[in-house]
Amino acid sequence: MSEKRNPTSKNAFPTLKESIGSLLIVLIALSGVIILSFLLSKTPSKTLRYFFLGPLQNAYYFGNMLNGAIPLIFGGLGISLAMRSGNFNLGGEGQIYSGALATTLFALYLAPLGVVGAILALFIGAFVAGGLAGLSGYLRMKWDTSELITSFLISNAVVLVVNYLIAGPFMDPSTSLIATRKIPESFRLPVLLPPSSLSTALFFALVAVIIVHIYLYKTKSGYQLRMTGLNSRFAKYGGINTRKFIVLPMFLSGFLYGLGGGFAIYGTYFSSIKEFSAGMGWNGLAVALIAKNKPSMVIPAALFFSYIEAGARSAMLHSDVTFEIAAIVQSIVFFLISSEVLFTLFEKKRRYS
Amino acid sequence: MQFTIPMLHSAITIMTPLLLASMGGLFTELSGMLNIALEGLLLMGAFCSIIFSYYTASMILGTLLGIVCTMILSAILASVTLNLKANVFITGLAVNLFASGMTVVLSFALFANKGVVVFDNIPPLPLLGTPELAKIPILGDIFIGHSAFVYLSWLLLALCYFVLYRTPFGFRIRATGLHPEALSSLGMRPNRYRFASFLISGFTCGLGGALLTLNLGAFVPNITAGKGWIALVVIFLGNKKPIGLLIAAFIFGLADAFSNYAQGALNIPSDFILAIPYIFTLLAMIGSSIYANKKGAIES
Incomplete structure (x- = not known):
């Protein structure tokens, strides 16, 4: 398998070329929404109004849109770290789900410990998710098994096992939802913008962006990680332990996904509901792709995706299209985001004379 | 073991979509492209063929139009990947996302239904074979009485071998x-x-x-349920050879057929049964990479 790993420039912030390219793709994807609305909806103008303006119309929708960006920021950061090291993590779905379940269960178990228990439960969840991703990294390091396929397969199996655990041994029989018991009140994060469910988890997400940025660009380990991703052979000759940078970035990638799942529980859901995180893992990947694996760009990219999702949800509530229209927009982004041609359209032709 | 023969019979039906998808995937794989879009293409084929069979009231015409739609999607995938120089892995993901989103959006737009859509005017697939052939002990029970798709897939497999190893076109695909x-x-x-x-x-x-x-007479959202990914693994396990595909696809078909029986016979939670193909695929991947690793170590 000789596929080209994701090419990214080494700058911490996007170049003009990259920004224009990303913007162009966002515009193409949004025009896809317009075309689809005209094709599928009986009232296209109403559909479009709810799609584009729905998420901004009041504090409730706006807060929920920002809240939806939180797990995407964590996922986007996780994927960026893996991609920067030349690894693919396709297991976000299973990692975020299992991290969330582990956090919920340990939060219930560690309730008497108060804040210490909350932090402990959060990190246990992140370690579970990190371990799952790290396992794929380990398999690649040991036997050169494609981490891209193993992470996907492990995740698919894990999602089913978590489904079983939520609907079986850990189900709370007192609610009509298929969900675990709710975490104690003292573990829940305060709401920032009532009546929406935007919580202070947003601040933790922003702190995570800063930490990942500093790690990648200001530490020795981050430098080695980026060098391994740019040219593994060169990095090896330079004395970098490249084997380490297969397992570590995969672990960190899953760890961040796990944190995203944990914060979703502490801030929004308060219990692991069956399939509550479905789609978050893929969206995290899409966010990293559109951010060109740069932590600083993960925030606007995550906002873009949560805007699309919120728009699709609002259009579904008020008009005659389904929520899955968001998946089509994402797929347009995926189609074009890695194109080298689109990103060099605006580059001045250099003369070699 | 009175259930072995029906199990082998259903293993052949189950393996056929895997075998077909992996045959096409073999061509892309040999031409140097990791085609993870098999999943999305299968889903698109599944949706479009039944939709067109419903509207044209002909399964043959429906299947042909379904194939055309799937080929259009794969042509888009190919032209974006090759002409716009995009990463084949990411465009492949795009196809998978597109297919899973588009099938639901269209099924909602056409039938106002996001769940299972049952089509009443679609008769069960005719099963081929004469009573004389079916009387052959054991072999007749296993190999006779399948739909035309099954026998067609065997013919195509032979054709696939011939094209890849006996024609200039095949040589050039492999050289690519x-x-x-x-x-x-x-x-x-x-x-x-x-x-x-x-x-x-x-x-x-x-x-x-x-x-x-x-085969089902209905469309179920995400009916492929990972079959495209398993087809990809069939290619690797089958050592990228047509006959290898047949063996690997049969093993997966058998595992699937067995888990269907196990679900009925043993009291295992259905989520675990559904997880079996993924775990099985994972172990197969690890096994084949350990093998490749050992072989590589000896050769070098």
Whole structure:
């Protein structure tokens, strides 16, 4: 398998070329929404109004849109770290789900410990998710098994096992939802913008962006990680332990996904509901792709995706299209985001004379 | 073991979409492209063939139109990947996302239903074979009485072997993966052969997908449930050889058929049963990479 790993420039912030390219793709994807609305909806103008303006119309929708960006920021950061090291993590779905379940269960178990228990439960969840991703990294390091396929397969199996655990041994029989018991009140994060469910988890997400940025660009380990991703052979000759940078970035990638799942529980859901995180893992990947694996760009990219999702949800509530229209927009982004041609359209032709 | 023979019979039906998808995937794989879009192409084929069978009231016409739609999608995939120079892995994901979103959006737009859509005017697939043939002990019970898709897939497998190993076109497909520069130095364009192999995978996935829905007479959202990914593993496990595909696909078909029986016979939670193909695939991947690793270590 000789596929080209994701090419990214080494700058911490996007170049003009990259920004224009990303913007162009966002515009193409949004025009896809317009075309689809005209094709599928009986009232296209109403559909479009709810799609584009729905998420901004009041504090409730706006807060929920920002809240939806939180797990995407964590996922986007996780994927960026893996991609920067030349690894693919396709297991976000299973990692975020299992991290969330582990956090919920340990939060219930560690309730008497108060804040210490909350932090402990959060990190246990992140370690579970990190371990799952790290396992794929380990398999690649040991036997050169494609981490891209193993992470996907492990995740698919894990999602089913978590489904079983939520609907079986850990189900709370007192609610009509298929969900675990709710975490104690003292573990829940305060709401920032009532009546929406935007919580202070947003601040933790922003702190995570800063930490990942500093790690990648200001530490020795981050430098080695980026060098391994740019040219593994060169990095090896330079004395970098490249084997380490297969397992570590995969672990960190899953760890961040796990944190995203944990914060979703502490801030929004308060219990692991069956399939509550479905789609978050893929969206995290899409966010990293559109951010060109740069932590600083993960925030606007995550906002873009949560805007699309919120728009699709609002259009579904008020008009005659389904929520899955968001998946089509994402797929347009995926189609074009890695194109080298689109990103060099605006580059001045250099003369070699 | 009175259930072995029906189990082998259903293993053959189950393996056929896998075999078809992996045949097309073999062409892209040999031309040097990791085609993870098999999943999305199968889903597109499954949806479009039953929709068109419903509207044209002909399963043959429906299947053909379904194949055309799938080939159009694979042509888009190929042209974005090859002409816009995009990463084949990410465009493949795009196809998978597109197919899973588009099938639901269309099924809602056409039938106002996001769940299972049952089509009343679609008769069960005719099963082929004469009573005389079916009387052959054991072999007759296993190999006779399948739908035309099953026998067609065997014919296509033979054709696939012939094309890849006995025609200039096949040699060039394989050369594209092994050494594209050699091909361009002879004045041929490797991307043309890659494009052709994407179209072939669109064709076989369209056919494989048609079997999934026509066999059921209904469309279920995400009916492929990872079959495209397993087809990819079938290619690796089958050592990228046509006959290897047959063996690997049969093993997966058998595992699936067994888990169907196990679900009824043993009291195992259905989520665990559904997880079996993924775990099985994972172990197969690890096993084959350990084997490749050992072999590589000896050769070098």
